[in-house]
């Protein structure tokens with residue numbers, strides 16, 4: 043069995059372990075689930091490493107390579123957060139998310155091709171890594187938003203704790219916020235290093251190319267998310283309604299992330315773009 | 323209590339109500355009249371910020387959905403005249419450089435500056451907020467400087483030549499692309515242009531048609547592997563780094579299943595051409611220069627054979643026209659005009675070709691894509707059209723004036739006959755005749771025997787049938803030409819529902835090798851991008867003196883006097899010119915300062931500030947305790 047299939051299976055098993063842990067809540071299940079996810083992450087990382095050795099260049103030169111790395115980052119960010127907060131059920135969905143991304147990678151052309159000269163740059167390396175970490179964080183925020191929207195109707199009142207460590211269903215919106223706040227600097231850094239790289243390679247830091255424009259749209263979408271909490275109280279929208287609106291916005295924003303990442307070839311302007319996967 | 327609750331909302335790390343009030347008071351002190359206070363409030367509000375950002379999102383989406391900065395003709399062709407005009411008026415054809423988008427950015431700057439002033443407080447915790455907001459203003463300012471003072475263009479330089487100008491592209495008032503020549507304050511000399519290629523690499527790729535899936539397989543000898551996503555199995559049996567396919571003609575039986583003759587053509591006693599002619603395959607040879615054609619035909623019955631001996635065996639080319647349910651046939655005679663009965667149309671033949679698009683003279687064309695050019699005269703004036711023998715529906719896909727007329731043509735390839743045609747005929751009963759036709763007339767017919775030369779009229783040529791195979795076939799053999807990588811080939815065994823099949827797959831064909839169920843295909847191809855680097859050795863001359871020198875490549879430009887010279891492209895055919903991009907952007911220092919501040923700002927807000935806050939809280943607790 044190939045490494046990619048094993049990794050996919052371990053992700054699924056990890057996800058099941060998280061569900062078991064959520065239902066029975068035993069401490070054994072806690073370590074088992076986290077352990078399995080860490081194992082899946084390591085396998086995924088091995089894939090990234092193997093690919094970069096085989097190809098002889100950083101493994102982000104096409105959609106297949108980027109997706110494998112994206113899956114890896116998603117698991118990584120989740121694991122970090124699990125050490126800081128008590129995520130529980132989020133782990134099940136995060137693991138599934140990584141699995142789906144990796145599965146989507148298996149559907150792509152995995153041909154190793156020499157990279158074009160413009161991709162040979164250290165800026166490109168920082169650019170992609172920061173972007174992927176940012177995207178991965180938004181993926182986790184997407185998961186917490188879904189959980190928030192699903193469990194909200196069932197949540198009882200007056201069940202929250204003060205220190206923010208014990209996150210109960212009602213507080214998944216806060217968790218979403220914290221992860222977005224963690225990911226946003228990465229997105230900003232990714233965008234800026236991308237601009238600096240573009241300047242070096244193509245002579246202009248910003249040329250309103252579809253890829254650039256959509257990465258700006260993504261950035262603005264999360265910027266709106268970060269600013270609206272300042273507006274909503276002034277508009278007589280109560281906290282609970284505001285949380286629902288913001289969570290829904292995060293779902294939309296993650297859709298935008300994925301469109302920017304993979305969907306641009308559907309745009310009529312893609313044929314002129316230098317950066318869209320698979321356009322050439 | 324109030325404060326605790328506020329901290330819990332997922333706000334941009336907490337705003338405190340009392341702060342807000344303070345700020346408002348401070349402001350009302352500053353401005354006397356309530357009106358200007360309201361304006362000020364408007365420019366300070368986050369509400370405005372959110373609205374601006376959302377409008378920008380929509381603008382950006384529009385800017386990628388509608389093609390930008392194209393010529394007016396392109397818009398008209400794509401969206402129709404009405405929409406094209408609408409786009410032009412609303413500047414939706416150039417969103418990012420439109421007046422309304424600039425206004426939006428201006429509004430954003432005002433918003434950023436105002437809110438920053440309003441919330442200005444001399445505390446460390448505010449650092450990030452102030453820095454991020456200012457940095458965005460800086461970046462936009464840098465962008466304005468670029469638009470006002472920057473230039474960007476390109477120029478192609480040939481090896482050993484120099485330039486002191488470049489071209490910039492603009493869309494002019496008529497909505498067409500224009501190039502403007504701009505002179506440079508120095509001269510660029512291209513001393514050398516180097517195109518580095520990658521070492522060729524090859525890979526075995528599988529394609530499963532029913533799944534529409536392409537996958538790379540491991541080309542390891544002796545390893546049996548599954549084609550991903552299917553039940554096929556593949557095993558590479560052999561590999562040759564530089565292979566050649568040798569085909570040896572053989573005869574497989576004495577029953578005439580695939581009759582073939584080895585024919586030699588002599589000109590003044592020397593062989594000018596020789597080869598196998600297959601009765602059921604490639605059965606003719608054309609010497610276009612001498613205007614000689616040799617044909618080999620084999621007939622299973624005596625009657626057919628006799629017919630062939632007594633006729634020249636060509637058809638007359640014809641043109642068929644279908645109009646309002648009726649159909650008309652005309653012989654293809656050049657420069658004759660025909661009226662189509664019952665209509666106002668008349669048709670004239672202008673020319674015909676054997677291979678459309680082939681610029682060689684007619685005699686040298688192979689009959690691959692025969693076509694006739696005609697002129698139609700009708701109520702709306704003349705229209706010329708090409709009619710293709712093999713593509714009768716061509717006109718459906720191409721706009722034409724007279725849509726109700728449908729043309730087809732037939733027999734162009736067969737009607738063309740070389741001045742001298744030699745037919746080598748043979749029947750199942752063993753009769754053998756050579757028929758010599760000149761100018762469409764049979765000149766002579768005589769029996770032939772193997773290994774005997776026959777003179778072709780007064781052409782000065784002779785023909786000979788050197789060999790005859792009743793059942794012709796090729797024995798294929800793959801041989802190794804050298805040990806270097808040349809044309810690599812792999813010998814692959816494919817296993818599927820129809821059993822095991824093995825075949826050589828060459829890296830130099832553009833055709834795939836299909837498994838017998840026509841669902842699995844394999845190709846052995848060289849991997850993508852073959853260019854590794856392209857490098858220009860540039861020298862800058864200022865007043866005749868060399869002032870700068872650098873080998874530039876993509877990602878590594880040359881800077882001189884505020885100008886930056888980038889390697890952007892190269893001559894894809896001959897590889898002897900270098901495409902340079904020339905950029906001058908005085909806004910860069912401002913923009914990069916903005917970038918730096920923005921990076922630090924976001925890191926501060928989301929990482930440093932929460933940390934500082936926690937520390938402060940602890941200190942407060944300690945103090946209280």
Ligand code: HEM
Nearest residue numbers: 272334336337366367368371374430433434437451454927
């Ligand atoms: C990287 C980008 C940005 C970051 C990190 C950022 C961050 C912040 C933060 C942290 C605050 C709250 C300040 C506080 O609580 O003391 C804030 C407020 C504000 N931001 Fe931004 N911002 C960004 C971009 C923008 C942009 C592009 C706009 C305008 C279109 C904008 C408009 C505002 C406004 C108007 C406020 C004031 C809120 C108020 O007065 O209540 N920001 N921003």
